[in-house]
Amino acid sequence: MGNVYNIDEAREGGKERITGQIFDIQRFAVHDGPGIRTTVFFKGCSNRCEWCHNPESFVSRSQIQYYPNRCVFCGNCVECCPQKCHFIDDGRHIFDRTNCTACGLCTQSCYVNALVLSGKPMTVDEVMEQVLADVVYYEKSGGGVTLSGGEPVLQTDFCLELLKCIKSHNLHVAIQTAGNYSYERLEVLLPYADLIMYDVKAYSRIIYDMYIHGDRDTILNNLKKLDGEGVPVIVRTPVVGSVNDTPQEILSIARFLQDMKNLKQYVLLPYHSLGKVKYDALGKEYENAFYTPASDAMSELKSLAGEYVPV
Ligand code: SF4
Numbered sequence: 001m002g003n004v005y006n007i008d009e010a011r012e013g014g015k016e017r018i019t020g021q022i023f024d025i026q027r028f029a030v031h032d033g034p035g036i037r038t039t040v041f042f043k044g045c046s047n048r049c050e051w052c053h054n055p056e057s058f059v060s061r062s063q064i065q066y067y068p069n070r071c072v073f074c075g076n077c078v079e080c081c082p083q084k085c086h087f088i089d090d091g092r093h094i095f096d097r098t099n100c101t102a103c104g105l106c107t108q109s110c111y112v113n114a115l116v117l118s119g120k121p122m123t124v125d126e127v128m129e130q131v132l133a134d135v136v137y138y139e140k141s142g143g144g145v146t147l148s149g150g151e152p153v154l155q156t157d158f159c160l161e162l163l164k165c166i167k168s169h170n171l172h173v174a175i176q177t178a179g180n181y182s183y184e185r186l187e188v189l190l191p192y193a194d195l196i197m198y199d200v201k202a203y204s205r206i207i208y209d210m211y212i213h214g215d216r217d218t219i220l221n222n223l224k225k226l227d228g229e230g231v232p233v234i235v236r237t238p239v240v241g242s243v244n245d246t247p248q249e250i251l252s253i254a255r256f257l258q259d260m261k262n263l264k265q266y267v268l269l270p271y272h273s274l275g276k277v278k279y280d281a282l283g284k285e286y287e288n289a290f291y292t293p294a295s296d297a298m299s300e301l302k303s304l305a306g307e308y309v310p311v
């Protein structure tokens with residue numbers, strides 16, 4: 001291997017202290033690229049899609065999720081919280097987040113997982129320990145490792161060290177990204193990526209302004225730059241009922257993609273509302289009336305897009 005990551009050299013250079021803020025590592029993932037994969041979820045995102053099913057990924061700092069339906073009112077969290085954030089009052093558990101430092105002590109005392117710590121700093125070695133546990137499955141299925149989020153590319157330095165280490169084991173790497181950052185962040189990662197899964201959630205400026213809250217021109221321009229680099233790209237659009245589920249919106253995206261040289265596939269994914277419970281657990285409002293497009297509507301959109309790009 002020509003470009004072997006040398007963990008000892010990295011350590012001498014102080015790289016062992018680089019940590020990523022990670023909120024989940026899912027093994028045996030089958031929808032995040034080819035084969036069986038381990039998906040590493042990075043906390044922090046520069047968009048704020050109003051349908052996002054991972055609201056715990058919005059900010060990079062650690063947070064506490066509280067699931068009241070699991071609480072058995074044992075009072076353990078009341079006893080252990082140094083910030084006095086938990087109360088049992090008249091048989092009800094009240095969680096006041098105002099002074100919470102996300103130290104995680106209460107989550108360790110909650111034996112029914114009503115309190116969950118979302119996000120923790122992890123070193124390259126700690127992530128690799130989980131990644132390498134399933135090498136045999138990657139080899140058998142043609143799978144590998146996917147960096148997802150949130151927006152992994154925002155944690156550029158950590159991603160770079162992690163990717164060097166993954167590639168030194170000759171594993172396939174996919175990066176899922178939404179493209180809202182300065183292009184240089186993605187560019188330095190590309191030598192270590194086998195596949196980029198790039199989200200284009202809309203073409204119309206008004207949808208970016210009303211629902212995505214990211215910079216449309218940056219996202220679309222970064223995709224064009226990426227296409228000049230020779231790395232295979234899959235573009236994905238979550239089709240969200242009442243937002244972008246119209247023929248003209250999907251056709252606008254497909255026409256924008258049609259001249260790409262490295263586009264392997266354009267994938268339309270139906271919106272689902274499974275993330276709503278996470279908004280409640282984070283103490284956030286979720287008031288939108290998005291709906292899941294019907295399967296025949298999805299088929300129609302797919303066939304329209306297929307006139308311009310591989311679907
Ligand atoms: S420790 Fe968990 S189960 Fe016990 S009161 Fe707190 S949240 Fe509820």
Ligand code: SF4
Pocket residue numbers: 064080081082083084085086099100101102103104105106107
């Ligand atoms: S994370 Fe720490 S500060 Fe926050 S509620 Fe739990 S114990 Fe208290």
Ligand code: SF4
Pocket residue numbers: 045046047048049051052053054057149150151178
């Ligand atoms: S880009 Fe992805 S992670 Fe970020 S807010 Fe949108 S849906 Fe959520």
